[in-house]
Amino acid sequence: MLRILEYDRILGILEEQASSETGKAAIRRLTPVGEPGEAGHMLASTTEGMDVIRLKGGVSLSGVKDIKGAVDRAWLGSVLSASDLLKAAGTARAGRMVESLLASIDEESAELPILRELTGRLTDLKPLAREIDSAIDEDARVVDDASPELARIRRSMIQLQGSIRATLDQMIKSSHNQKMLQDPIITQRNDRYVIPVKVEYRSAFGGLVHDQSASGQTLFIEPESVVHQNNRLRELELEEEREVEKILAQLTGKVAEAGDALLSNLSILTELDVIFAKAEMGRVLKGVCPAINTEGVVSLKKARHPLIDPNQVVPIDVEMGRDYRAIIVTGPNTGGKTVTLKTVGLLSLMAQSGMPIPAEEGSILPVFSGVFADIGDEQSIEQNLSTFSGHMTNIIRILDRIDERSLVLMDELGAGTDPTEGAALAVAILEHILAKGCRLVATTHYNELKVFAHSRKGVINASVEFDVETLRPTYRLLIGVPGRSNAFDIARRLGLSQEVVDVARSQLSTEENHLEEMITGLASDRRIADEERADAERLRVEAEKLRREFADKLEAWEEEKGRLREAARREAKSLVTRTKREADEVLKELREWAKARPQDLKEHRLIEAKKRLDEAEPETxxxxxxxxxxxxxxxxxxxxxxxxxxxxxxxxxxxxxxxxxxxxxxxxxxxxxxxxxxxxxxxxxxxAKEDTGYTSYRRQSADVRHELDLRGKMVDEAIPEIDKYLDNALLAGYPKVSLIHGKGTGALRTGVQKFLQRHPRVKEFRLGGQGEGGSGVTVVELR
Known part of the structure; x- marks a missing residue:
């Protein structure tokens, strides 16, 4: 069934998104799951992967390699090659890279509980990776600094190679030897340095012959003067091999020690690579992760077949599992009926594999126990079965395996045999499938099945739209409207005379004519409903636009109102400042009068001064x-x-x-x-007992006593009272007043006297004398 729905092609697309060889291998083995919890978990992890890609871009795990065989060999005592050790280092580094990537995403941007839990299980193998990387370069060569002994050997080799080349270079540059050489070059044969000598001068050179040219005219001779040096060089090469083997053995031991952690990390990193591959495919397909439900509800919104060109595919809406469990799709050939079947089936398989589906947000899918499809001519040609026989063989196999959680897809049910018998057989098969409680989507040409879907509870008609004017299908799926045959309309549009078409129509039974009229009416009503829905959507968009504009204007008005209030506040503050200044001038005049001519300060002058203060009060x-x-x-x-x-x-x-x-x-x-x-x-x-419309800032008129009792008050509470009391005392004409603060701890007395020191109306102050309250009272003289 997976092959019929082209699930393998989807896996191919998914495999292209994976970056590790183990991730690609895991994807090739991927199959849909049948448990809602497992499917929901996979889709949730894919959603998190899409969040990571959205926030950080692509995630590459190309450094993860299949090291299982290498770890097994290390456990058995074999020495791993430099390339195997590099693969182990790459896998060790990848774990740290993923941890760092997720750590850079704060939980406010994306919580990522599944991915964080997976990376939390990774073992930190950075020391192992660092040790391997310090000994082996990216070309899988053990570097000179891998050990002091290896560095010494290679320095000796370089020096010796230079000495050999210098000796041979003198020989080939010698005028005596040049005529004997085929070419004045130094080359190597059998890992030893040699020079090309003409065959006729063999006896003129001592040394060893290591090779001969194909023509036989040139001998590659190692002169006697460098034989000893070449022997020493070979000894150094063998020492180098032994030291490299020793280094690789030490690193292999490290890999063996970390073998369990490496394999555990490999498994987790492979799972992460598959998750990120699914997330990347979601970006490519512009897909979403559907919600999973256990009620068997299918709700696909603007679903698209993932293997059809995005610029050509027509989105479809599919609803099933609430009011009806089966959809019977009718319509012309090549109209998109089969694409509808494959879209529903393939998207279900993708969701059950944890892949995003090309649809819009809000799409819902159940987890089917199996997706069974009879689509196209998939019968066995080798068995020489007819179309009908092939379909029936497949259907029988499906009927034996389905249960109430299955999804059944049937293309051209009952086709390939006598129409009357085929329609009757199709109805019987549909009844059997519905009795099992399955979800069903079937396509057909039979009018009997249109009537069956119209009258059978839990079944609904659908059709793929056909444009009679252009004689082309629109590929739109219309739920609730059965498809018309369109044969007469198409024949008329192609040029068949109206007279012939009318005769053809007269051959139809009354029931068939009524059915066609019903379908035509339904199609017309559907078009009108679609137009009205489009108008309603347009009006909704316009209303939303107006709402936004109103909200913007309201916000601008509120900002302007706030600005005006702030300006008024600043103006009021300025007015209060000016008023205080004028009040200070009035009080200053009063003090001068009281000081110069206390006997002349009459009541009418106090009243006049108070009136000036009242008039100076700002209108706040x-x-x-x-x-x-x-x-x-x-x-x-x-x-x-x-x-x-x-x-x-x-x-x-x-x-x-x-x-x-x-x-x-x-x-x-x-x-x-x-x-x-x-x-x-x-x-x-x-x-007034209750003032609900006025906020007063005036000082209330009251008899002013010669003393103010502050006992029991805090300093912060006492200071404002003292300030107000001193102003009233000045207006009353008192040259001296008493502040009763008590003895206590002395904190209130200290606070009061500090305030009096900086008060502009206080001439001097002292503690009370005998008969005045002693240290519990401060006597204040006013200016």
Whole structure:
């Protein structure tokens, strides 16, 4: 069944995304699982892999190699080759690389619980990788620094090779010898340095002949003068081989010691490579990981066949498992019916293998116990079976294996035999499959199956759309609408006379004509519904656009409102500063009067000074258009209230309510009419129990005593009271007052006196004397 649905081609695409040889091998063995928990876990890990690719780009595990055989040989005592050791080092390094990659992704960006748990099981083999890398280079050659002895041997070899070349170089450059040489070059034969000598001068050279040219005209002779040196060089080469073998044996021992950890890491890294390969395929296919359910619900949104050109494939929506368990698809040949079957089947297999599917978010799939397909002419040609026989053989095999968790896909059910018998057999097969509780998608040309789907509970008709005008299929799947044969329309469009077409129509039975009319009506209704749905979607998009625009304007308005409030706040603060300055001037004048002529400071002057302070008070209430001031409702104006007339810029008293929102206000000796919205309430002639519309900053009038009791208060609580009390005492004309703070620990006394030291209205202060309260009282003289 996997081959019929081209699952092997999907594995080929997936294998291309893997970066390790073990990952590619694991993908070739990959098959769909049948347990929802396992499938859900695989899809969850793929989703995490897609998050990693989204955040960090591609993940390469090309350094992971299949080292199982090498580890086995190391355990048996064999010495591993340099290339095998490099593979072990690459696998050891890969584990650390993945750990570092995931560690660089903070959990706020992506939690990645599955991938973090996998990498958490990796053993740190970085020391092993470092030791191998320090001894073997990327060309699998043991480096000189792998051991001191190897470095010494290779230095000796280089020196000796230089000496041999120098000796031979003198010989080939000698004018006496040049005529005897075939070419003035130094070469090697049997790993020994030689020179090419003409055969006729053999006796003129002592030494050993190691080779002869193909023509026989040249002998490759090792002169006697370098035989001893070449012998020594060979001895050094053998020493080098023994030292290299010793180094490889030591490294092999390290690999054997870490063998279990290496194989465990290999298994985990292979699993990670498969996960990242699936994630990368999701990016290539623009796919998503569907939700898994155990209720048998199939909900594919804009699903596309992954093997069809993305620029040509037509997305389909498939719903099954809620109101109906079977879909009967009808429509013309080459219209896309078979593609629909393969899309549903292949995407189910991909999801059960942990792969993303080319569909939109919100797609849902169950985990089927098996996906069974009878598609195309897949019968055995070797058995010389007819189309019908081949299909029936396959169907019989399917019916013997299905259960309630199976997905059955049948293409052209009942085809290849007498239409009447084929339709009856198809209905019987469908009933048998439905009785098993399976999910079913079948294609057919038979009208009887359209009627069956229309009348049978749990079954629904569907069709692939055909454009009669262009005589081409659109490949769109229409759920709920059976397909028309379109034979008469196509014949008419191709030029067959209307008269012949009418005669053909008259040959159909009344039931068949009614069925065609029903299908035509359903198709028309479906088109209208699609158009209305498109209009509704367009209106929804427009409404969403308007909502966003409104939200943006509201946000801009709120920002502007905040800006205006801040400007008002700054202006009010400036006004308060100016007012405080003026109040300080008034208090200064009072102090000067009190100091210069205390007997002349009459009550009317105090009243006048207080009035100036009241008039200097800033208007800090910010009134809104809805009558709210500083978050409280504006006070209703009544006769007798003191108000501020904004249009005149002065305060006055309301003497009469004229009605219709107008009042008569007296300002000094002048009376005037004013609208309520131009008035601001300032005070009432009698105290209000609850003030809901006004925030007052005025100091309340009260009898000022000659002493202030601060006992039991903290310093932070006492300081504001002292400041206010001293101002009131000055206005009352007191030259001296007493602050009662008690003895206690002395903290309150110290805090009070520190405050008095920097107070501008304090002339001097002292502790109370006998009869004044002693150290529990501070006596203050005012300026």
């Amino acid at each position: 209430d910010i009134l809104r258009h809805d009558g709210v001031a500083n978050g409280k409702l504006r006070r209703k104006i009544q006769v007798g209230d003191e108000v501020f007339v904004r249009s005149f810029g002065r305060k006055g008293q309301v003497t009469e309510d004229l009605g219709n929102g107008e009042f008569q206000v007296q300002i000094g000796s002048m009376k005037m009419k004013a609208a309520e919205e131009t008035l601001e309430w300032k005070s009432s002639p009698h105290p």
